[in-house]
Structures are given as structure tokens and as C-alpha cells.
Amino acid sequence: MSFDAVAQQPKLLYLLQGVAAFAAVVSLIVLALHRGPVRRRAAALILLAPALLLLTTGLLLPALRTLALSFTDSGGDTWVGLDNYVWMVTDHQARVALRNTLVWVVVVPLTSTAVGLVYAAAVARSPFRTFALSPVLTPMAISFVGAGVVWKFVYAYRPAEAGQIGLLNQLVVAFGGEPRQWLVDSPWNVLFLMVAMVWTQAGFAAVLLAGAIRAVPAELAEAARLDGASPGQILRRITVPSIRPTLLVVLLAQAIGTLKVFDIVRTMTGGQFDTGVLAHEMYDQTFRYGETGRGAALAVLLFLLVTPFVAHQVRARRRTG
Structure with missing residues (x-):
């Protein structure tokens, strides 16, 4: 043997x-x-x-x-009270992680849901909707790590005299501009990281919202069209109010996932250049710096931030159920 x-x-x-x-x-x-x-x-x-x-x-x-x-020191043996929570609001790196997390949880759910809504409204009643939804669904099959690798190559930087391998810098150079280090310049680098998550999550929003839009009676939109309403007015005044419960579920699900974002930041920047978020800072404090108490305090804070979204989603499901 x-x-x-x-x-x-x-x-x-x-x-x-x-x-x-x-x-x-x-x-x-x-x-x-x-x-x-x-x-x-x-x-x-x-x-x-x-x-x-x-x-x-x-x-x-x-x-x-x-x-x-979360009330102990780095070794988890000595009681330090609220010192770790005081550190979270006084340390620059921890405050940056908290600020970035709040920006993520506002920008990403709203953007991905808006993109998914517009796309769903355009293809929901099309006979080719299954084929039309495929391009936005494909990124959902890619893990966040894979998405981070893909977009890291998109933002890749080389000096002006060298050949560019990043798609974005290649376009900039083709139009006569100078290549930039997109993932280094703060605070814009945080927005460039968000693009990767919006790219993966817009398909989720589009599929759910397309199903909700198809459930709205077509007669409502047709009557509004006969009254002279534009497509934008139909979307704002008829479609969106009719699918509000589904829209809320999508926003809440996106917000919960965004609060826990880790993979994209870890893959693309490693939390450098002021791009850290709470989940990544928790990982660094616990496993990189050996600060178990601080990492636990960040985990508690993350739990407290996620709890209201989860509670609201549970109540919404009970009401609809």
C-alpha cells in the first residue's frame, strides 16, 4: 500500500x-x-x-x-475594555476602512441596481430576452477573485515608453494621453475597485427585475404610451412603483454583499493606497499583524452594520409572505 x-x-x-x-x-x-x-x-x-x-x-x-x-489585547488574554473600539475611531487606517466601506455600501448597490433596472426594462418584454440577458449574467459565473484579476489587468500600468498591457491605458495612449496608475491615486482608486463589483452584480439585479417587470400588466404601459408618456416617464412612474418590493429586495441583498466585500480589494490592491475596507482590515489585523482583539472588534462592527439590513429583509419577506 x-x-x-x-x-x-x-x-x-x-x-x-x-x-x-x-x-x-x-x-x-x-x-x-x-x-x-x-x-x-x-x-x-x-x-x-x-x-x-x-x-x-x-x-x-x-x-x-x-x-x-474584542475586549482583550492582541493575545486574547488581557482585558482592555473599550480600547479596541477607541482605536477604531482614532486610527487613520481603521477610519479609512470604515469610510471606504460606507462609500461602497452606498455606491455599489445603487449603481448595480440602476444598471440592472435599465437593462431589464430594455429587454424584459423582448422575445430575445434570454439571449439579451446572457452578457450581463456571464460575470456572475466568475468569482470575486477572478473578477479582481480581470479588472486588475484592465487597469494595468506601464511607463509611457513601454507597451501597455492594460486595456484602459491602451485606450488612453491611443487617443494621445499619458498612461495612469489607476489603482494608486486616492480616492479615485476606490471607485475603480467598485467597477469590478458592479460588473459582477448588475446581472443579478437585471434577472430579478426583468422577472418583476414582466409581471406588470402591459396594459398600464400601453395606456401611458397612448397618453403621450415617454419611455423614461413610463419607467419612473409606472414600472418602478409596480416593482418596488423586488427593487427593495435587490438593494438589500446588494448592500449586505457589499458590506462584506473582501476578495476584490485583496486581489487588486491588497488594501494599499487607502483602499482598505472593514473586512480586509479585519483580516490584516488578525492574521497579518497578530492583533486578535482589534480584528474581533472590527468583526463586531461589521456584524452591527449588517444586522439592520438583514432584519429589514426578514420583515419584508414576512410581510410579503
């Missing part, structure tokens, strides 16, 4: 043990439900018990541990 085969045996054993434990839990649940009459609440509790156990061990306990670490 080869060394690799021997090395893989413990992993296979752990996998088999996990499958056996899962099968045993499921069997016990089924047995408990079929032993006799079980009240509805008791049955629901029995069925939910494994999921609640996993949520507790995989989400709740780590969240409480992170909260406790």
Missing part, C-alpha cells in the same frame, strides 16, 4: 464516522416521531434540534467568543 493511501485512511475513517453519526441522529428522530402520538410543537422541536445544535456550535458560540475577544 502506498504512503498516500495510508495517509488518506484517517480522513476516510473520520468521514465514515461523521456519516454514521448523522444516520444515527436521523434514525433517532424518526424513531421518536413514530413511537406514538407526538404533539406538533414537540415534533417541530425534535426536527429542529440538529439544526439548532449546529447553529449554536457553528454560529452563536463563535459570535460570543468574538465579542469577548
Whole structure:
């Protein structure tokens, strides 16, 4: 037997043990439900018990541990009170990360949703809508890391005397301009990073909004057109009010994803040149600088920023449900 085969045996054993434990839990649940009459609440509790156990061990306990670490020093042993939270509002790098995150969460959801809305309105009732949606859907199949690599090549810079490999600088040079380091100049470099995320997320907005637009009765738009309304007026006064619930869901989903952005920043700039965001700063403080307490405090702040969006989305779904 080869060394690799021997090395893989413990992993296979752990996998088999996990499958056996899962099968045993499921069997016990089924047995408990079929032993006799079980009240509805008791049955629901029995069925939910494994999921609640996993949520507790995989989400709740780590969240409480992170909260406790946010009040400790870099080693996680000494209590420092609110020092890490004071550091967040006094340190320049942390303030830049917070500022950039807030800019991201305003600009990216609004831009990607606006682009998706205009595109969806243009193709929603077209007989070729499936084909027309393909170009904006394709970037969704690319990971954020892949999108970052693609756009890093688009913004690539070389001196004027050298041949340009970046598409944007190649266009600038072709029209007689000087190549620029697009990802270095602050604060414009933050906007150039956002383009990569808008490129990947506009398709998500377009697909959902196209479905919502198709559900709007065509007679409304036709009546407005007969009354002399322009396409822009029809979009603003009829289409948008009719699809407001879907529009809100898209905006909230985009905002939640944008608050957690990490991959694009890490791939394109590594958080340099004042492009850091909270998620990337949390990573740097925890794993690069060894400041566990500061990283935990940033994680708590990120959780607090995401919570209102998630709560609003849950309430909206309950109302529509």
C-alpha cells in the first residue's frame, strides 16, 4: 500500500464516522416521531434540534467568543475594555476602512441596481430576452477573485515608453494621453475597485427585475404610451412603483454583499493606497499583524452594520409572505 493511501485512511475513517453519526441522529428522530402520538410543537422541536445544535456550535458560540475577544489585547488574554473600539475611531487606517466601506455600501448597490433596472426594462418584454440577458449574467459565473484579476489587468500600468498591457491605458495612449496608475491615486482608486463589483452584480439585479417587470400588466404601459408618456416617464412612474418590493429586495441583498466585500480589494490592491475596507482590515489585523482583539472588534462592527439590513429583509419577506 502506498504512503498516500495510508495517509488518506484517517480522513476516510473520520468521514465514515461523521456519516454514521448523522444516520444515527436521523434514525433517532424518526424513531421518536413514530413511537406514538407526538404533539406538533414537540415534533417541530425534535426536527429542529440538529439544526439548532449546529447553529449554536457553528454560529452563536463563535459570535460570543468574538465579542469577548474584542475586549482583550492582541493575545486574547488581557482585558482592555473599550480600547479596541477607541482605536477604531482614532486610527487613520481603521477610519479609512470604515469610510471606504460606507462609500461602497452606498455606491455599489445603487449603481448595480440602476444598471440592472435599465437593462431589464430594455429587454424584459423582448422575445430575445434570454439571449439579451446572457452578457450581463456571464460575470456572475466568475468569482470575486477572478473578477479582481480581470479588472486588475484592465487597469494595468506601464511607463509611457513601454507597451501597455492594460486595456484602459491602451485606450488612453491611443487617443494621445499619458498612461495612469489607476489603482494608486486616492480616492479615485476606490471607485475603480467598485467597477469590478458592479460588473459582477448588475446581472443579478437585471434577472430579478426583468422577472418583476414582466409581471406588470402591459396594459398600464400601453395606456401611458397612448397618453403621450415617454419611455423614461413610463419607467419612473409606472414600472418602478409596480416593482418596488423586488427593487427593495435587490438593494438589500446588494448592500449586505457589499458590506462584506473582501476578495476584490485583496486581489487588486491588497488594501494599499487607502483602499482598505472593514473586512480586509479585519483580516490584516488578525492574521497579518497578530492583533486578535482589534480584528474581533472590527468583526463586531461589521456584524452591527449588517444586522439592520438583514432584519429589514426578514420583515419584508414576512410581510410579503
